[in-house]
Each structure stands twice: as C-alpha cells, then as structure tokens.
Amino acid sequence: xxxxxxxxxxxxxxxxxxxxxxxxxxxxxxxxxxxxxxxxxxxxxxxxxxxxxxxxxxxxxxxxxxxxxxxxxxxxxxxxxxxxxxxxxxxxxxxxxxxxxxxxxxxxxxxxxxxxxxxxxxxxxxxxxxxxxxxxxxxxxxxxxxxxxxxxxxxxxxxxxxx
Amino acid sequence: xxxxxxxxxxxxxxxxxxxxxxxxxxxxxxxxxxxxxxxxxxxxxxxxxxxxxxxxxxxxxxxxxxxxxxxxxxxxxxxxxxxxxxxxxxxxxxxxxxxxxxxxxxxxxxxxxxxxxxxxxxxxxxxxxxxxxxxxxxxxxxxxxxxxxxxxxxxxxxxxxxxxxxxxxxxxxxxxxxxxxxxxxxxxxxxxxxxxxxxxxxxxxxxxxxxxxxxxxxxxxxxxxxxxxxxxxxxxxxxxxxxxxxxxxxxxxxxxxxxxxxxxxxxxxxxxxxxxxxxxxxxxxxxxxx
Numbered sequence: 001x002x003x004x005x006x007x008x009x010x011x012x013x014x015x016x017x018x019x020x021x022x023x024x025x026x027x028x029x030x031x032x033x034x035x036x037x038x039x040x041x042x043x044x045x046x047x048x049x050x051x052x053x054x055x056x057x058x059x060x061x062x063x064x065x066x067x068x069x070x071x072x073x074x075x076x077x078x079x080x081x082x083x084x085x086x087x088x089x090x091x092x093x094x095x096x097x098x099x100x101x102x103x104x105x106x107x108x109x110x111x112x113x114x115x116x117x118x119x120x121x122x123x124x125x126x127x128x129x130x131x132x133x134x135x136x137x138x139x140x141x142x143x144x145x146x147x148x149x150x151x152x153x154x155x156x157x158x159x160x161x162x163x
Numbered sequence: 164x165x166x167x168x169x170x171x172x173x174x175x176x177x178x179x180x181x182x183x184x185x186x187x188x189x190x191x192x193x194x195x196x197x198x199x200x201x202x203x204x205x206x207x208x209x210x211x212x213x214x215x216x217x218x219x220x221x222x223x224x225x226x227x228x229x230x231x232x233x234x235x236x237x238x239x240x241x242x243x244x245x246x247x248x249x250x251x252x253x254x255x256x257x258x259x260x261x262x263x264x265x266x267x268x269x270x271x272x273x274x275x276x277x278x279x280x281x282x283x284x285x286x287x288x289x290x291x292x293x294x295x296x297x298x299x300x301x302x303x304x305x306x307x308x309x310x311x312x313x314x315x316x317x318x319x320x321x322x323x324x325x326x327x328x329x330x331x332x333x334x335x336x337x338x339x340x341x342x343x344x345x346x347x348x349x350x351x352x353x354x355x356x357x358x359x360x361x362x363x364x365x366x367x368x369x370x371x372x373x374x375x376x377x378x379x380x381x382x383x384x385x386x387x388x389x390x391x392x393x394x395x396x397x398x399x400x401x402x403x404x405x406x407x408x409x410x411x412x413x414x415x416x417x418x419x420x421x422x423x424x425x426x427x428x429x430x431x432x433x434x435x436x437x438x439x440x441x442x443x444x445x446x447x448x449x450x451x452x453x
Binding site for chain 2: 014022044
C-alpha cells in the first residue's frame, strides 16, 4: 500500500467514525468545545504520525489510543486550571445545560478514574473486544479483564446507591 | 448488565454538534497541507538524505568543517539546498517546527552568505516571537498555538534555483505565507520580478491575465472561492511590482499569492502560471522566461 492510499484510508476512517470519537472525547471532558478540541488534536496527531502505524489492521486501536491519551492529557491540564481564579475558570467549566442532560451518566462515571472510564467506554459503549481494549490501553489481556471486572463492580455499587 | 445498557444509551445520546463534521474535515485538510509541504524533502533519495544529514551534522558541529568545505572544488561546484537548523518546541498545546534552509556551492559567497543569513535571521525572529506569544498565552491560562516553517526547492536546473519558504501559523485556523528566492546560479544573480522586464508594463499585463483566469476558473468550478467585491467581479486588481514569484524548470513565470490574499482560506496558497507569449514583448530577454 502506498503512503497516499494509507493516508486516504485513515482519512476515511476518521470521517466515518467522527461521532464515536466525539462521544468518547465528550465523556471525558463533558463540554462541547473541549471535546471538539480533543478530536481536532487527535486527528492532527494521527495524520502527522501515520508512519508509526505499521499495520493498517491496527488502525482502530491506534486511533483510539491517540484519542484516549489526548483526552487524559487534557483532563490533567484541566485539573491544573482548577486552582486558577474564577474568571479564567469559567471558560473551562462545562456549560450548565450540558450538565443537566447527562446527569446520570456523569454521576455514575464520575466516580471512576480516567483510566477506569476508558475501560468502560471502550469495552461497553464503543464495543471493542477485550483484546482491542488491551491494545488501546497498552496492557495485557488478563490485566484488562481483572481491571474491567473490578471497575464494573465499583460502577454497579455506585449505580445501586443511586437507585 | 442492565445499568450498563442504560449508561450506553445515555452515551449514545450525547448530542453531536453540527460543527463536528466541519471541524474534522478542516483538521484533515490542515494536516494534509503540512504533510504535502514536507514531502518534497522526503522524496529525495536516501543517499542524498544521508549525505545531507552528515553534511548538516558536520556543519552544525564544526564551523571549521563548514568553512573547509567551500575550498573543496567538487563540493563547491554543486549548488545545494539543505536544512541547516531546526528549531522546535513541543509542549502539549504549543508546537513549533521551524526548518531553516541554507544554500551551499554558489560561486558568489557574498550572495550565498546574504541569503543564508537572511534565512537564519528570519527563523530566529519567528521562533523568538512564537516563544513570546506562548509566554503570553500561558499567563492567561491555556491555548493552542502552532507554527511551522520550512522550504521547498521549486526549480533546480543548471541555470536556475528557486526556493520557496513557507510559514504556517496555527491559532484556531491556519494562515500560510510563501516567499521565494530565485537565483541565477551561473551568473550569481538574485532575480527580482522587475529585473525580468524592460519597464513597469508587466504589472498590468500579468494582472489582466490573472483577472481573466480567476473569472474563468470561477465560471468553470463552483469551488473556486476567490474573493469577490460587489457583483461577481474578483476583488483582485493588481499584482505588486515585487509580487512573489518563481520560475519553473521549463522557463515559465509563476506568480504566487499567500493564503487569504485573494481567495478563501481553503484554497491555500494560490499560484498562476503566466503564459510566456503574453510577456515576450516586455521581457528583457529570453534567458529566464521562454
């Protein structure tokens, strides 16, 4: 496959799956602007580094990994912003309307760490196979299974309390 | 698992903003542009790349070595363009990648040094400015900023060398500027646009041609988004006397406009190849343009 074909293929993948990618980013930051930023950043990073994708079959996990890492990076930075003064902070806080709509989802997923969130989203919302989740998060399959089980239990408890 | 399904439904209900599609396409386009601009360098054969790497490495390590090269006749007689300096910044949301070209092998050391120093000075200034901008941004909180600069050899024949240097600024959307230098290698002359012509009449001749061409393009292609004033008249009126240009290997004059200068942003840098026959009356000679 030539480089141009590869580029075209990735481009097609990005366009076709843009809504999934947006949702994934959104569930980390829960704010439209920030989610769009993350999607934009991820696409740019991906297309700038297509040389590092050796096997086109790994396209999906490769892109998800970039997306997840960009999101987690963003959250890290976001936390630093939290100590800043209110005026600056306001721009970064999720809009109130957004918060209303996704209240349940937020409450349940909020109790999780960014890593645990990634596990749940990738496995159950994006329907990735355990092997694929492992590839995205760069862990072995057994570790992912254990962590997923643990996270599920934690999540169920949180939901249970809410009901 | 029921709760998970409920959650999944909420996840799938996350509203997709209408601008997503646009953002995605624009980003892809921007990434493509930066990629394309870099590719000519990559297209060089591996051997040349290795040689250049060693060359650049040695020059950067040792000024003495750099000076000694000029005295080696074989190397001295080949005019080459290579990356002499790379300035980069890679902070999470601030990215700079500036590549400075340098020319080697020109007979006239004065011209060569003048150009090389200009290139280095420009990128140094650009990087300084970028660092200052980043510092300002960081004071305010956070932001995204990127800058990319580099070069492309447009023409490299026995006689002519045309180098295009580009600068891409990314703050929100991106802006691109192009600058060209065309050198007569045999006579060691830096060619300027006015120097090609007998008098000023070329400005009008070229402008008229470009205006017609814009009109034609807009008629043929709905996507040709040139800026228009009232009505459908192109906003473009006239080229500058020293408009950006380069000369192709087959001796054609190409006039270049920066992004946003005469057309909508997505058209990028726009160039027009001017047919030589409409210029023949005003040309000083047919050495460069035929």
